[in-house]
Amino acid sequence: MFLKQIRSYIIAKSYDYAMRSTEKSCLQSWRKELLAQAHGDLLEIGAGTGVNLPHYPDHINRIILSEPDAQMRKQLQRETDQFQxxxxxxxxxxxxxxxMPDGSFDxxxxxxxxxxxPSLETSLNEIYRLLRPNGILLFLEHVISDHPPTRTWQHRIEPIWGLCxxxxxxxxxxxxxxxxAGLKIEQLTEAPMTGAPAFVQRTIRGSARKSSDSGKKV
Ligand SMILES: C[S@@+](CC[C@H](N)C(=O)[O-])C[C@H]1O[C@@H](n2cnc3c(N)ncnc32)[C@H](O)[C@@H]1O
Structure with missing residues (x-):
């Protein structure tokens, strides 16, 4: 428990610094382009230190930032205080x-x-539940490599990487x-996250929509 808290503290304190060069080389511009599509009532999961905040359009109705890690939340609180x-x-x-009730977010x-x-399937089912009909998921994620040798290394180091x-x-x-999960992918861009280690370089970003036919999976 104590070790877990120390690990959270170190990750939260070092996150922005560790990501600095990758943010500059690609993530910042990807975030800006992706989040320009955000609208209405918005939920951000795993908001971390709040790096997406400067990119949200002014016309968004309401923003809920969820962050389960207490140390990250402290950083997030500091960042959001500036936005007031x-x-x-x-x-x-x-x-x-x-x-939140079903269909709470655009x-x-x-x-x-x-x-x-912990479970991709459970989290995506929750996202599906929370989206309104016609609502969108905006995503930017690193994923498994399509290069077999890199893939082999990803499998090998995943357990220790996960701990760190x-x-x-x-x-x-x-x-x-x-x-x-039932969402329809409308935009999908694949690109290497330059500046990151090879085993986290392959990324996807884009949007996925819930059908306007409420309740039915597409
Ligand atoms: C790599 S950081 C990304 C932070 C931020 N979203 C960004 O784009 O830089 C991963 C974040 O996911 C959060 N996280 C971990 N487990 C989570 C969970 N089960 N649900 C939501 N967020 C989680 C972590 O606390 C951390 O803030």
């Missing part, structure tokens, strides 16, 4: 148990989070899981 927006709330919910955002949730990097998985096929 009444329309913004921080919650401690994990992505698999968001305490937009759900997940950036570099679906690699860390907050339960991050290297071998998830997130696009397939999004489709399996």
């Amino acid at each position: 927006q009444q329309r913004l709330n921080i919650t401690p919910w994990g992505a698999d148990s968001i305490e 937009t759900i955002v997940s950036t570099l989070v679906l690699c860390s949730v 990097a907050g339960n991050c998985h290297l071998t998830r096929d997130t696009a397939t899981a999004i489709l399996a």
Whole structure:
């Protein structure tokens, strides 16, 4: 328990610094482009230190930032204090148990989070439940490599990587899981996350929509 707290503290304190060069080389511009589509009532899962906040359009109605890690939440609170927006709330919910009614959100955002949730399937089912008919999931995630030797290494180092990097998985096929949850992928861009180690370089980003035919999976 104590070790877990120390690990959380170190990850939260070092996160922005560790990601600095990758943010500059690609993530910042990807976030800006992706999040321009955000609208209405928005939930961000695993909001971390709040790096997406500067990219949200002004016209968003309400923003709920969920972040289950207490240390990350402290960083997030500091970041949101600068925004001083009444329309913004921080919650401690994990992505698999968001305490909101079905169909609460027009937009759900997940950036570099679906690699860390305990069950991809459970979290995506929760996202599906929470989206309104016609609502969108905006995602940016690193995924399993399509290069067989890199893939082999991803499988080998995943257990130890997960311990060091907050339960991050290297071998998830997130696009397939999004489709399996019943969402329709409308935009999908694949690109290497330059500046990151080879085993986390392959990323996907885009949008996936819940059918306007409420309740029925597509
Ligand atoms: C790699 S960081 C990404 C932070 C931020 N979203 C970004 O784009 O930089 C992963 C985040 O997911 C959070 N996380 C871990 N498990 C989670 C879960 N079950 N539900 C929601 N978020 C989770 C972590 O606390 C951390 O803030």
